[in-house]
Amino acid sequence: MGLFDKLFGGGKPAIPQIDPAEANARLRKKQLVLVDVRTESEWQDGVPKGAHTVTLGDPRMVDTIYGFLKEDASAPVAVICRSGMRSGRAAKLLAGAGFTNVSNVRGGMMAWTAANLPVKPYRK
Template identity: 45%
Template sequence: MNTGTIIMIVLLIGLLVWRLRPVKGVRTITTAQLKGELADKNKQFVDVRTPGEFKGNSIKGFKNIPLDQLPNKASTLSKDREVVVICQSGMRSARAAKILKNLGFKNITNVKGGMSAWR
């Protein structure tokens, strides 16, 4: 391998690690912990998967706001209440948490493992 290839690999790995790091100030919970929080009416539960994914399998009490629509529909959520986000694996919900943080939401929780970990 030449030096240019090694530099590119290192940069790609660095970018991947940077993208996967947890968002500062965002709480992370497991699906087991989520089960204990679903009855809390002071929380807003948002599923950021596509409408088709949501229709196929969803958790009662979650509102579907697809990730690509979140910046435009975040105004339907209250910044004064905790927002719990979920997706299929936890990747899109981590991005959703970052979007919400950038929009001024303070109390955000990401469900680790997403629907893939839900039983």
């Protein structure tokens, strides 16, 4: 067991955090898929432009995101919520389901909107 494992308890590595501006830049270049896991009522305030939506509470969330990735669990995906907490849980679920390139948008939509990044109206 290495020093890192002793210090941090080993097990699964932590989910990487991605800055909202970097997430937006990579989304624009089609280098990642962004998924908003907030609730439908929260989406009424707008979702990140280019993002997919599926709630964390949806029992088919993992399967739905797998579909967004064109069934490639190694494709880069970032998840976002209001503050970063629920998307952190969603990212852990995805990693546990075998997704290998998952990140969490640091600060969630609060950071996204504070950075004046593009938001679109939500449509079903």
